[in-house]
Amino acid sequence: MRWRVRGNTVAHVFxxxxxxxxxxxxxxxxxxxxxxxxxxxxxxxxxGSDVVGMLLDERTDWSELAELLTDSYCVQAPARLAASVVRP
Structure with missing residues (x-):
């Protein structure tokens, strides 16, 4: 499964x-x-020079992952969209 903003990949689960x-x-x-x-x-x-991965299992800190995905969105989104995000 892949999530994108304006054609740019924000996250990909595999x-x-x-x-x-x-x-x-x-x-x-x-x-x-x-x-x-x-x-x-x-x-x-x-x-990719800016791509990080994380194993998902029973120890996953879902709140931390939510913050990381929010940051990923802001890295990939156009500046106008990124500026509208309230970061945790």
């Missing part, structure tokens, strides 16, 4: 073959390395 589901989303460039160094549940996607 997986299941190995019984693990993942979500990838956009992050500010300076945050990508931080997520990568945190380790699981985060990972750096194999494409």
């Amino acid at each position: 997986g299941g073959e190995d019984q693990r589901f993942r979500i990838v989303f956009r992050a500010e460039p300076e945050e990508v390395a931080a997520f990568e160094h945190l380790g699981e549940p985060y990972f750096r996607a194999g494409w």
Whole structure:
């Protein structure tokens, strides 16, 4: 499943073959390395310089994920739309 704004991918959920589901989303460039160094549940996607991934399981912090997806939307959305978002 993929969510987009104006043709730009905000988030994409995939997986299941190995019984693990993942979500990838956009992050500010300076945050990508931080997520990568945190380790699981985060990972750096194999494409795009601003794409971060997160494993989804019973330990997922859904409030944190909501914030990350809001940030991803703001990275991808046109400035006018991003400015209208109230961030948590």
